[in-house]
Amino acid sequence: MTSTAAATQRRWFVTGTDTGVGKTLVSSAMLALLAASGLRAVGMKPVAAGLDAIDGEWRNEDVERLQAAGNVAAPLAWRCPYVLKAPMSPHLAAREEGVQVALPVLLDAFERLSAQADAVVVEGVGGFCVPLGDDLDTADLAVALGLPVILVVGLRLGCLNHALLTAEAIRARGLVLVGWVASVVEPQMLSPDGNLQTLRARLGAPLLGVVPHLAEPSAARAAEHLDLCALRASAAHAARQGDLAVSVASAATV
Secondary structure, three states: OOHHHHHOOEEEEEEEOOOOOOHHHHHHHHHHHHHHOOOOEEEEOOEEEOOEEEOOEEEOHHHHHHHHHOOOOOOHHHHOOEEEOOOOOHHHHHHHHOOOOOHHHHHHHHHHHHHHOOEEEEEEEEEOOOEEEOOEEHHHHHHHHOOOEEEEEEEOOOHHHHHHHHHHHHHHOOOOEEEEEEEEOOOOOOOHHHHHHHHHHHOOOOEEEEEOOOOOOOHHHHHOOEOHHHHHHHHHHHHHHHHHHHHHHHHHHO
């Protein structure tokens, strides 16, 4: 694939330092920005655990928020192939329902969404290595998709260790960490600026934005705190990295 072709592949995998750090809010904000820029944008939550009563029906709030932020109408079976009832680790929720999360099903859904959209934002579950089944976790899915990764760092006590370990795990699997977003989950956190400066110096990836603690969080309000130019640059960077990998592989076969 050429650089020009690869640069058009606006696909990202969004992971977080933990559960409840703002992955869905950031993913929705990304979708809102991309859609507002004129792109056909859609969000995917491969596996969602936990249903709520929404408009008289049992739905997953994260899946609904991603769909509302994008502008592509796609079947739920593509946007979230596995919707599980219990709000617990996906592998436990799946086991409770007698469901086996299958990687081919997830990859097929992603390919179908990609054929319908200019931009796809895939939001992982919880942290980077959350189990999806007995022999499958979120990291395995990220590797199989081969997408550039954006890390959402929940700013709270302990975030430095969580962020650095997650970045290390991402890179150890051969994936490209193209950027990170700081999400203020504890407004009373001590020395937030100091923590941000430390992460800037140590994560080795560009900061795409800092989403403050919002009294009424929404994709539109969070989008005001993300840098669309930096997000676009992350896609171009991933394309260059992909071209470099192809070049190295080609040279090795000569």
